[in-house]
Amino acid sequence: MTAISIAGATKRFDGTAAVDDVSLEIAEGEFVALLGPSGCGKTTLLRLIAGFETLSAGAIRFGEQLVAGEGMHVPPEKRNVAIVFQSYALWPHMTVAENVGYALRVRGLGKAEMARKVGEALAAVELSGFEARRPAELSGGQRQRVALARCLAMDPDVILLDEPLANLDVHLRAAMEETFRAFHARTGATMVYVTHDQAEAMAMADRIAVMEKGRILQVADPATLYAEPAGEGVARFVGNGHVVDCMALGRAGDGRSRVSLHGSEALVRAAGGAPSSGAARLALKPEGLALGDGGFAAKVRKAVFKGAHTLYEIEPDMAPGVLLPVTSAERIAIGDIVRVVVRDGWVLPSAAATTKSLAEAA
Structure with missing residues (x-):
């Protein structure tokens, strides 16, 4: 796992700053939530970390390695980043095992080693025995756990989660919050979690960065953020x-x-x-x-x-x-x-x- 250092990150679309001079230090193994209303820039910041967007200004480092900025842009596939999307992003024609092992197959991993990693990842998210099923045969919560297992199998340096519970009903969300907490505790992964739901962020994150209009208003642990807002924007939102x-x-x-x-x-x-x-x-x-x-x-x-x-x-x-x-x-x-x-x-x-x-x- 690795630390993430964001210094003065800016991303403009047609002259408008979606992310505006954002600086944030994320420690190795830390679980940080980017929290804010729709349009605040949190997903754009996540895409900058992933490498799906290029910086207009600033720099991003994974540990000591510069991955974006200063004339450098490391593509997503070379950042060893795993992403869990809101829509699960599972291949419908593949089985659960094939979905979890897809990235490993692309890397050229041997069949025996790939089967071992897939089995361990599915066991970690309590889906052993589901290897032969297709995504259409799974519930929403089970599909999201398959996406988590895919992350786990990849041994990523960073795990990024973009509104992963938005499509689930309230009961499944509560169960998946516990799954994410257990996943973080088991892997010790550096995790960045995007959400507009403050209850999700409070329940899972070590620290929360509240965003508004492309800027970070406050970064703090959940208890401090709730009881001691740094300004009116945070006080009203949380x-x-x-x-x-x-x-x-x-x-x-x-x-x-x-x-x-x-x-x-x-x-x-x-x-x-x-x-x-x-x-x-x-x-x-x-x-x-x-x-x-x-x-x-x-x-x-x-x-x-x-x-x-x-x-x-x-x-x-x-x-x-x-x-x-x-x-x-x-x-x-x-x-x-x-x-x-x-x-x-x-x-x-x-x-x-x-x-x-x-x-x-x-």
């Missing part, structure tokens, strides 16, 4: 978050920040680069708000039953037009007036502090 205006009133003895929000005061967490006084921006998530005594007054505008709880959208009396999410097991009618307490929040860093933090993380 975890159904909302960002509101507040007034910072100084730091408390435990390092938290005192803020005034909609006429009430609260103690919240604050980034190192967040303002200690004056106007500030506060990131809130549904679980950070609670209905109860004290806090600020708000009107219930929407209710969505979620089973164990109901997700409400509330409009603070002092901020008409602002809608905030809050969960509760109570049944409350739309139009009711409630009191809302801030239990947790995150005062966002200034723009300058965010830029510095992102540069250090990359």
Whole structure:
């Protein structure tokens, strides 16, 4: 396996940057997810790593080897990269064993050695005994495991996964998430996983790079990304978050920040680069708000039953037009007036502090 170093990677199509000056260090054996909405550049970045696209600027290295940039472009077939696609990309006329062993046959591997590698790869994804079946005879989850087995048999330096669970139903996705985790633990492979689904990224990746408009907004482990977004884009995209205006009133003895929000005061967490006084921006998530005594007054505008709880959208009396999410097991009618307490929040860093933090993380 190998580390991946991306320095200032840029890819333009007709003058528009799909990937814009992206730098990212991926350690050997690390599982990194590229997360973002459609059109953010994550798949283009994956294709640059694979060698399917050429760089407009910047450089990409696998370990010490330059594979793209500075007048160099190593073709995909010479990068020892394996790719798992959303569409599985299995040959329909081949058996499972033939699909898994195809790349090995192209490499000229002997029949006995190829059969051994195919058998080991299928056993690793729990598909022993499926060697003679055709893709049409398999479920979606089984087809995706065949694609994984094909990767495993190739002994690649890097494994790239492009929205591999997008075509599966919710139950199969949960099962395949565990398959991917086990696959990474077994192989120790360097893996880059593209997805728009933050739950997938949170469940599997060691670190997540959130992308927007061709740039990386933040790179962090899932817990840090969720609790400590580096800016408003990440705060809104991850975890159904909302960002509101507040007034910072100084730091408390435990390092938290005192803020005034909609006429009430609260103690919240604050980034190192967040303002200690004056106007500030506060990131809130549904679980950070609670209905109860004290806090600020708000009107219930929407209710969505979620089973164990109901997700409400509330409009603070002092901020008409602002809608905030809050969960509760109570049944409350739309139009009711409630009191809302801030239990947790995150005062966002200034723009300058965010830029510095992102540069250090990359």
